[in-house]
Amino acid sequence: MTDLSDIRRRFPGLADGWSRFDGPAGTQPVDVSIDAVAEWQRSGNNANSHGAFPAAEACDALTARVSATMGELLGADPGGMVFGPSTTANMMALTRAIGSDLGPGDEIVCTALDHDSNVTPWVLAAGDSGATVRMAGMDPESGRLPVDAVVDLIGPRTRWVAVTGSSNAVGTIPDTTAIAGAAHAVGARVVVDGVHLTPHRRVDIGAIGCDVFTTSSYKWYGPHAGIMWVEPTLLDSLHAYRVRPSPATGPGRLQYGTPSWEALAGIDAAAGFLLETGMERIIAHEAATFDRLLTGLLDLPGVRVVGPRDAANRAPTLMFLVEGRSPLEVARELAVAEVAVWDGHNYAVEAMVPLGLDAEEGAVRAGVCVYMGDDDVDRLLAAVAAL
């Protein structure tokens, strides 16, 4: 069964009837995740971990449960799940730890397709340590990141490769498995930013072969939080910046202070929602909706679809421009029709100029997710056509 047309009911935030193409910046939470957050806060279990009374034990049990669920969702060892406030915060913690091990002559490869949370933390760590960041370019025509653009920069001095699992600007999905293989061949480690990939593909960290994988649950119908999987041996070997009483081993090394237990409860429920719904069903539903959006925009006079003009190997996210209107003007006009889209670079700052866009103004971004359907697409297309 692939029909998800009824699923909208499970998202109370959609009750106002708006068409929410802003999912790449944050989705509406699903009912079970909202309930799990509230239930946790009502439960009396708001305590802390490693204590000698039931509420404290409940915090430990919650951590074990959500780590196991995330392990199932991402195909990874649950022992590597680090929970933090956001992916950006997690990346700052990770790169600060890595940076203390880097020095002049060491190289980090980043890419132009990435969200800045997988670029600037590396640039800062390199600046502190004297290491060098090398930027892999993207293909301006296709909006894709060729494997060779990254692999050509990997050499004996490469220590880390940081690459996106999917572009949050134009949705393209680089071959991270091939990139991870090339990095490991020279002894380098690999971080995959999986924030935009996780809601739209079945992730298998084991198959990708990366050392670190990041995701943010508010992009897949859960609460605002970031989850970073770090291969457990690597996790224990990092020179983490940590306070003295924090755990000497395991995810607590990179978790700063008490985690948001209520967020953990919500993450567990949201990940459970993805698993129960089934990624194959989600992919099929989103592909059909995205196809209608992409072909509809390609058919509209005065509209330029930015990046790939096909739906192959990409998340259901695109950017477009309307002749004679700035992206912000388009977003404002669409808001009048109760269609939510983002304008600008959406933090994919390095990708804008290669895509032929103004670095700041960027383009209009529209993303399809599980609760978007044909009616939403038709409303967007009609609103754009009316401009």
Ligand SMILES: Cc1ncc(COP(=O)(O)O)c(C=O)c1O
């Ligand atoms: C691809 C990608 N990576 C990283 C991030 C940063 O996530 P967070 O807001 O959790 O720091 C985002 C957020 O938009 C994103 O789309």
